[in-house]
Amino acid sequence: MLHDNLIRDLKVHSTWRLLGLSLITYGVYQAHYIVRQTRTMNTYLPGERKISMSFVMAILALSYITLGLFIGFWFVDEHHPIAVAGNFLDLVWALMVLFWGFYARNRINAHTAARRGEAHWFSGLWTLLFTPLYFNYKINVLSSGGDSQRIAA
Structure with a gap:
């Protein structure tokens, strides 16, 4: 089936690896993962269902901007404009990743x-709590033939 190919193509690596690399790189690796997964999904989706590559x-x-501000954060006090901007952009980044998680979830469920x-x-709940870790976990479960009733999360 076509969606089996999509699930297979979305499988990258373990969720533990995604978590570890995301932590080490302050989210930059996670952003690269999102870009890769979006490009893969978009090859299977019709034009109006594609996730915006601009987004x-x-x-x-x-992710790179917040990494730079995070590094700068270590050299200024907490009320410095760099720290304030870093905190604000971290929140914006986290919300954008969350939105991406729901975009991806909706596209996969529809597809x-x-x-x-x-x-x-x-x-939706697991997407809200663990985007994109849950997305990666679920792809791994489905690609390994784990779509039996025991995996309903």
Whole structure:
């Protein structure tokens, strides 16, 4: 099936690796992961359902900006404009990643014709709590044939 190819193509690596590299790089790796996954999804989606690459590239750019501000944060006091800007842009970045998670979730659920309660349904709650870690985890479970009823999260 076409959606089996999509799931297979979205599989990259373990969720632990994604978490570790994201922590080490202050989210920059996670942004690169989002870009890769979006490009892969967009090859399978019709034009009107594609996720905006401009939006995704903004996530990537913002991840590098927040990394730079994070480094600068170590050399200024907490009320310095660099610290304030860093805190604000961190929040904007986190919200954009969250929005991406729901965009991706909705596209995958629609593409696979998944319904709530089915094993291949991407949960809104887990997406909210662990974007994109949950997305990666769910892709790994589905690509390994784990779409049995035991994996309904």
